[in-house]
Amino acid sequence: MTGRDTAERHRTATPLELLFDLTFVVGFGQAASLTAGLLAEGHVVPALGGLGFAMFAVCWAWVNFSWFASAFDTDDWFFRITTMVQMVGVLILSLGLPAFFASLDAGRGIDNSVMVAGYVVMRVAMVAQWLRAAHQDPTRRRIALSYATIIFVAQVGWVALLFLPSLAVLIPVAIVVFVVDSFGPIFAEKKDGGTPWHPHHIAERYGLLTIIALGEGIVGTIASVSAAIEHSGWSGEAVLIVVTGTGLTFSLWWIYFMVPSGRVLEHHRSRGLTWGYLHIPLYISITGVGAGLHVAADVIDKQAEVGSIAAVAIVAVAVLLFIVVVLVLYAYLLHAVDLFHLLLLAVVLVLLGMAIVLAVAGVSMGVCLVIVTLAPVAIVIGYETIGYRHEERELARLI
Numbered sequence: 001m002t003g004r005d006t007a008e009r010h011r012t013a014t015p016l017e018l019l020f021d022l023t024f025v026v027g028f029g030q031a032a033s034l035t036a037g038l039l040a041e042g043h044v045v046p047a048l049g050g051l052g053f054a055m056f057a058v059c060w061a062w063v064n065f066s067w068f069a070s071a072f073d074t075d076d077w078f079f080r081i082t083t084m085v086q087m088v089g090v091l092i093l094s095l096g097l098p099a100f101f102a103s104l105d106a107g108r109g110i111d112n113s114v115m116v117a118g119y120v121v122m123r124v125a126m127v128a129q130w131l132r133a134a135h136q137d138p139t140r141r142r143i144a145l146s147y148a149t150i151i152f153v154a155q156v157g158w159v160a161l162l163f164l165p166s167l168a169v170l171i172p173v174a175i176v177v178f179v180v181d182s183f184g185p186i187f188a189e190k191k192d193g194g195t196p197w198h199p200h201h202i203a204e205r206y207g208l209l210t211i212i213a214l215g216e217g218i219v220g221t222i223a224s225v226s227a228a229i230e231h232s233g234w235s236g237e238a239v240l241i242v243v244t245g246t247g248l249t250f251s252l253w254w255i256y257f258m259v260p261s262g263r264v265l266e267h268h269r270s271r272g273l274t275w276g277y278l279h280i281p282l283y284i285s286i287t288g289v290g291a292g293l294h295v296a297a298d299v300i301d302k303q304a305e306v307g308s309i310a311a312v313a314i315v316a317v318a319v320l321l322f323i324v325v326v327l328v329l330y331a332y333l334l335h336a337v338d339l340f341h342l343l344l345l346a347v348v349l350v351l352l353g354m355a356i357v358l359a360v361a362g363v364s365m366g367v368c369l370v371i372v373t374l375a376p377v378a379i380v381i382g383y384e385t386i387g388y389r390h391e392e393r394e395l396a397r398l399i
Contacts (some may be wrong), residue, residue: 093118150184217290240366241286288318
């Protein structure tokens with residue numbers, strides 16, 4: 001297990017990595033469904049708190065594996081077995097999400113014991129991988145040992161939180177553990193030139209997880225609409241929710257892959273970690289879109305305590321967050337703020353605001369959701385007519 005070639009040609013995701021990603025379908029689906037359930041009941045604060053924490057936990061589990069694999073993947077029997085162990089840990093983590101959301105909703109503290117157990121399983125395998133890399137790649141021994149230490153210390157901290165007696169003690173300790181877990185890699189990457197992750201490979205890996213998140217959103221929407229149709233029969237609203245789910249999935253996918261991540265990271269590796277961290281709110285937004293469409297299906301099925309205004313607002317806010325994060329990703333990678341993007345963002349705000357205003361005025365929820373779908377479509381049209389020329393100019397300057 002020695003560092004991979006960072007300039008390796010045609011480096012793509014392996015079948016093992018694709019299999020590993022499938023376990024996150026469960027995590028994304030659970031997070032979206034549980035968030036939608038609380039939002040449909042009008043419990044906004046626990047819903048948003050649970051969504052943020054759960055998605056960070058799910059995404060961070062993926063990040064730990066994917067960056068290591070990009071740098072040190074051997075695809076031999078030991079690597080495969082430890083990957084399987086991490087997959088088991090992800091599934092345990094996902095199984096712990098219902099209890100976690102229920103504890104937030106009940107206001108009885110935080111029940112994340114099963115989630116922590118899943119992380120223990122994953123982290124044992126991950127530490128073993130880093131120790132192997134430290135042993136077999138002497139040139140990167142210090143950085144591998146740094147990662148192994150950071151992961152171990154952080155996990156001991158998360159386990160210790162389960163036994164702390166009060167929130168007054170738990171919260172400051174949790175902040176310290178969070179800082180170690182989240183910012184430790186930044187410290188570690190400063191040693192020995194950093195890990196040899198592959199820019200195009202890591203860009204593809206994040207792109208694939210984006211597709212999985214988008215796909216899980218549309219699957220959840222179809223499942224919710226199917227349940228509504230079974231109870232109440234077909235309606236124009238149900239059809240428009242399906243159209244909205246498909247349109248949003250396709251347009252958000254289109255927008256994400258406008259960002260030339262691999263090409264920029266190939267020449268500016270120092271921007272990789274921040275670029276990767278910015279994807280966490282991106283995945284939260286995608287899950288939020290799926291949760292909002294799920295709430296919309298519950299509204300037409302008369303299973304929600306909130307109305308169409310809330311459903312439209314949830315989807316609109318999630319779409320806005322997605323677009324803002326993508327534009328920030330673009331600006332950070334290229335170190336340039338495109339004024340045309342600000343114009344497009346203004347158009348997006350007008351369309352999303354119009355959808356919410358029309359919902360308040362009593363216009364059909366399905367029609368309002370279609371207007372929400374027009375917001376990312378406006379970004380796509382702007383890019384394909386004008387924006388791509390700006391991107392080519394910035395890439396020529398940057399590379």
